[in-house]
Amino acid sequence: MFGNIKKDYINHNKEFLNVGFFAMVVYRFGRWRYGIKNKFIRKPFSLIYKLLYFNIKSRGIELPCEVILGENFQIHHNGGIVVSGYTQFGNNCIVRNGVTIGTARIDKIEAPRIGDNVNIGTGAKILGGIVIGNNVDIGANAVVLKDIPNDCIAVGIPARIIKKDK
Template sequence: MPSFISTIKSNPRLKKIALLFLIPANDHKPRLWVRWFLNPFRHTRGKQTIIRRKTRMDVFPFNEFNLGSRSIIEDFATINNGVGDVNIGEHTIIGLGNVIIGPITIGNNVMFAQNIVASGLNHGFEDADVSPSQQKVNCKLITIADDVWIGANSVITAGVTIGRHSVIGAGSIVTKDIPEFCVAVGNPARIIKKYNPVTKNWDKLT
């Protein structure tokens, strides 16, 4: 299957034909037959996972979507792997109203609160004679390590890595990597605390 998909992706004509079969015209979600008969055999879901009924699953068979055991995607969330793989680990919560656009890797025991946007996708804008909506997209992998907690209404931008057991305060805009065992807040997010393994305290940074 991967080599077949790679062949289609590398041939613009085949890719265009394949997309017509997979996606309705002027739409961004897969056709019903893709959701019912193709995706279940292409993507993996671990044991006791929950995807709520009102979640929008814009997932396609030409990229990966994997959901680890005992993870949950809450109502009104949107998951989109159209431009890159979406891999979510075990015991992870994707909260109400989240928007997750690949490429993105989310680890185990991660908490996404409400109304978070994590998008590995950006539209080009450099050509002033062409609308950004018509310019090439540019994608960079987002990596969220294990045990991360992201507060409500935060935005994680393309290419960012958030290290293990770090916390992102509510309403933060994360535009740069955050190391492990840190607390970051603000727009753009900056580190305000870091865990000290010697004293076992979360030290404030001056």
């Protein structure tokens, strides 16, 4: 847990009071508490996690500890960020303010699987059981409802997929 927190600190420009960094600390703590096998010992830590999570949520970042995060996950310009607990991220992903990532329908619990090196722009919405490939840029305010292959850019509402020039 502490090794990951040190990396998160570096990824968030070594700003201890950065809300994105604090959200990552709470996320790491929430994941860590699952490793406590004795439920009587785990319960107080779960209470602490829920209080911390509520604090972060009130600051505009909803990142439950059930989300699977790869290495070097970054939150830039926090506020209005909502991530479903069923979402999976690869390594080196960046999420900005106003982003929603989650299920597309209430009756079908499917959330996106996001690859490595994905840059998600301000206000983007990524919904449903879709797969976002590696090395993808998602533009500001894009609404992504279908899979995006590797090395692409997604822009618009609904998102158009454009192959990156190499």
